[in-house]
Amino acid sequence: MALRFFNTYSRTLEEFQPLDPEGKIVKMYTCGPTVYSRAHIGNFRAYIFEDLLQRHLEARGFNVNRVMNLTDVDDKTIRGSRAENLPLADFTAPFKEAFFQDLGTLEIKSPNEFPAATEDRYIAAMIAMISILIERGLAYQADDKSVYYRINRFPNYGHLAHFDLAELRSTGRVKSDEYDKEHVGDFALWKAWDEEDGDVAWESPWGRGRPGWHIECSAMATSLLGEQLDIHCGGVDNIFPHHEAEIAQSEGCSGKAPFVRYWLHCAHLLVEGEKMSKSLGNFLTLPDLLAKGYTGREVRFALLRVHYRAPLNFTWEGLAEARQALSRIDEWLRRLRETARLTSSPNESIERDNFAAALDDDLNISAALGELFEQLRVSNRELDESMKPERALAWLQWWEKINRVLALETSEEKVPPEIEQLVEKRKQARQARDWQRSDELRDNLRDLGWDVRDTKDGQVVTRRAGA
RNA sequence: GGCGGGGUAGCCAAGUGGUAAGGUCGGGGUCUGCAAAACCUCUAUUCGCGGGUUCGAUUCCCGCCCCCGCCUCCA
Structure with missing residues (x-):
């Protein structure tokens, strides 16, 4: 059977065929963590799914070039750094470190690149993209000095999520800037500096400020993988607005569609229901x-x-x-x-x-x-x-x-000498048919975290799970 | 309200228009001094509910119910 995936964009199962004319290289972008706290196991469900995807593609002979971004500037990271009175980079660094550590523990393959939003080259790429969008009339600077995407000018906006623009309504989850925006649905590409940002700011043609969330992924993805990708993954909650915005930004700049050939989204994790x-x-x-x-x-x-x-x-x-x-x-x-x-x-x-x-x-x-x-x-x-x-x-x-x-195999743990000794003693007890002593030693071993079993070839000692 | 995903044994979970994989738990057995492991075996007349199509539906169609998510910065 051919390799096929459920593409969120079309809501159908589609045969997988990468853009590469040789059919060999797969360009894959996966949304990474926002480094304002330790990632939780729900996050890792998504990363493990992506890891499985990469590994299976590789097993099928593809050469996967995978990028995973790190969001290290946004409302939450800024809030956190201010609360702890740390420069933004110092606040996010330990969370990046912890994230890499967790990836290792879970045997998740490292992506080829881990771009971070605050790196100079990506800030520059974001500014360049925003400039193009403004030139093309797809973005505008509002009275509050922030730059917004003009979603009405991108006819395809809403396709990925199957949303009708007219029906978008605010949940009040985010500070509303409706008075400054032309349409409620317009999203920020560049956020003008305000007091709460402290010293987190970059110079731009539109004044001091910082990038909006969505633009970073468009900039990093296209910088590292080109204007069109094969696969883009994330959790279902990213479908809207994040991935919808990425399509609008990326296609708005490149003029090439589709930005992504296969969108794969993973469902959420519940804990005890x-x-x-x-x-x-x-x-x-x-x-x-x-x-x-x-x-x-x-x-x-x-x-x-x-x-x-x-x-x-x-x-x-x-x-x-x-x-x-x-x-x-x-x-x-x-x-x-x-x-x-x-x-x-x-x-x-x-x-x-x-x-x-x-x-x-x-x-x-x-x-x-x-x-x-x-x-x-x-x-x-x-x-x-x-x-x-x-x-x-x-x-x-x-x-x-x-x-x-x-990737489920572990290296076997060596049996330490003191355990070996007990096993040897038990062997002797068994040869003497001293079952009581034999059982005693078995209990000893169990308490020390080792299981011992008797087979026709003698005792087998293994590390107890969870011990 | 709009848009998705899901409802299959105690629990987790595949699946096909033709009579329900697998994991885990539990019962019985082989083996063992006893255990353990492994293997064998048993455990859903039934797939959220109600209609319809069909010789036949868990699988297709219609309606309904329940759970989860998204609807502007959550994977």
């Missing part, structure tokens, strides 16, 4: 989960296993399920490796491609995982009936291909 919010006390960050003993891969699996367009209900029970499923994979790999140890010559291979085929269908991760677990059972059965080392090696190679996409 409720929206995550600080007031509900269910606002979770990665360190919160790590502190409870969960690992990055367990969180990754819990966030990965639901299709990206379906809402994902994050629960503690779900994390426990993830842990259980992963330890099954670990045990399976341990057995395969043990069997494969006796050979190094792969002379057969497992030709089953259903995993990747499932992902071809708009990243159907559930079907893909279904296939993985089905084959896991098949191969476990083969192991039970004594498997040849070459066969085990073939299964391991099958897994490696899959794991390049899932």
Whole structure:
């Protein structure tokens, strides 16, 4: 089956075909975090979905050039820096750092570029774009000195979100500048400096000020990837106004459409059935989960296993399920490796491609995982009936291909000497058929965070999940 | 009010116009000194509700209900 994705723009499944004439390079832009606080697991659901997308494209032979921006200037970052009495850059730096750290913990591939909005070259690019928009009559400076996009002059405005301009109404969520704007829906490209901005300001042809939110993504995306992109992702809440504005700005400047060939949006995350919010006390960050003993891969699996367009209900029970499923994979790999140890010559291979085929269908991760677990059972059965080392090696190679996409494998933890000693003692007790002593030592080991099991080949010691 | 997404077993979740993958939990079994792991087996006459089309619908059409989100700076 051909690779296809659900394009928000057309609201249909479309076969994927990159712009690159060779059909090789994929230009992908993903909206990154606003660095005013630690990113929460809802944010990471989106980034993990994007990671899965990138990895699967790579598995299918594409060369993905991915950009993820960092929004390091906006109302919230400015507010935060003032509250802490820090220069803006000093306020945002630790959040950038924390973000990179979390990406690492979750095995999210680093994008090729991490442009930040405040970098000189992008501020310059934004100013250049705004100038062009003004020249073309697509933007204007209002009485409040800010520059706004004139949405009435961009006929396509509203297409992505399926919004009718006449029906846009203010939710009052944002300070209303309606008196200065020609249309309520006109959005800021350049915000004139005001007192609350403190020393956060750049010079521009329209006076001191700072960029509006939307323009940064247009500027960074087109600077790094060109005027037209293959894929642009984000959470569904970004469809409007953010991505709608990006289309208006980018196409308004380049005159080329479409700005983006495939828009992919991921649904939100709920926590225990409720929206995550600080007031509900269910606002979770990665360190919160790590502190409870969960690992990055367990969180990754819990966030990965639901299709990206379906809402994902994050629960503690779900994390426990993830842990259980992963330890099954670990045990399976341990057995395969043990069997494969006796050979190094792969002379057969497992030709089953259903995993990747499932992902071809708009990243159907559930079907893909279904296939993985089905084959896991098949191969476990083969192991039970004594498997040849070459066969085990073939299964391991099958897994490696899959794991390049899932990124769920951890390096095995070495058994420390003191644990080895207890295991040795237990071995002796068992040889003496001293079951009481044997069970005692097993309990000791468990308390120390190690599981020990008896198999026909002797004791098997593994690290306890969550220990 | 407008625009989306979703409602499938205790929980999570695929799926097809022809009779419900997979994960997890729980019951039974094989194995084991006991466990554990692995495997086998059982657990939805039924897919939010009501109509319609059809030989046949969870799947297509119509209407309704519920949940979540967006409607100007939230992934």
